[in-house]
Amino acid sequence: xxxxxxxxxxxxxxxxxxxxxxxxxxxxxxxxxxxxxxxxxxxxxxxxxxxxxxxxxxxxxxxxxxxxxxxxxxxxxxxxxxxxxxxxxxxxxxxxxxxxxxxxxxxxxx
Amino acid sequence: xxxxxxxxxxxxxxxxxxxxxxxxxxxxxxxxxxxxxxxxxxxxxxxxxxxxxxxxxxxxxxxxxxxxxxxxxxxxxxxxxxxxxxxxxxxxxxxxxxxxxxxxxxxxxx
Numbered sequence: 001x002x003x004x005x006x007x008x009x010x011x012x013x014x015x016x017x018x019x020x021x022x023x024x025x026x027x028x029x030x031x032x033x034x035x036x037x038x039x040x041x042x043x044x045x046x047x048x049x050x051x052x053x054x055x056x057x058x059x060x061x062x063x064x065x066x067x068x069x070x071x072x073x074x075x076x077x078x079x080x081x082x083x084x085x086x087x088x089x090x091x092x093x094x095x096x097x098x099x100x101x102x103x104x105x106x107x108x109x110x
Numbered sequence: 111x112x113x114x115x116x117x118x119x120x121x122x123x124x125x126x127x128x129x130x131x132x133x134x135x136x137x138x139x140x141x142x143x144x145x146x147x148x149x150x151x152x153x154x155x156x157x158x159x160x161x162x163x164x165x166x167x168x169x170x171x172x173x174x175x176x177x178x179x180x181x182x183x184x185x186x187x188x189x190x191x192x193x194x195x196x197x198x199x200x201x202x203x204x205x206x207x208x209x210x211x212x213x214x215x216x217x218x219x220x
Contacts, residue, residue: 032207044200044209103150
């Protein structure tokens with residue numbers, strides 16, 4: 001069935017470090033791909049999306065490119081800030097259903 | 111515009127008790143979803159609805175029921191609570207590719 005696999009955390013980085021969180025997917029057809037972010041005690045919020053192969057989603061300095069050949073959608077940011085500390089979820093949409101990865105916890109230390 | 115609201119925020123149930131988790135959205139979205147999030151895990155889809163009067167099972171529907179009599183409301187019913195249903199429950203509605211999440215209900219079954 002359809003699924004998302006993302007790298008396990010937790011990830012701890014120093015401020016201004018480079019961030020990569022890996023995400024790969026399995027899906028029939030052509031899913032849309034997403035990264036969501038969850039801050040403590042809150043629901044998930046959409047961070048960025050890509051709806052077709054080779055699309056690049058970007059928001060708040062985060063980027064991810066939809067790679068059909070490697071079935072991947074890795075999240076990157078060139079310089080993280082303390083305020084980026086959160087849990088990040090990779091997700092795909094196929095038909096009417098969303099499938100989420102297990103989440104990667106990121107802590108950025110000053 | 112309140113977005114997606116959920117009540118209650120917290121609840122403790124005894125085994126075998128019943129309860130309804132309320133979810134309301136004021137964005138006139140047709141698609142609504144119920145997820146559960148267990149510690150260190152991603153979101154698992156319980157039920158979803160594509161419009162008033164239409165519901166369908168997700169990945170983990172056992173032990174739950176839903177109804178959708180209006181566009182705004184999508185309550186989730188637990189009939190005989192079990193410890194395995196201890197989780198955080200999120201309701202979401204969708205516009206296009208974006209899911210809007212409520213703040214969650216933390217349920218403990220003892």
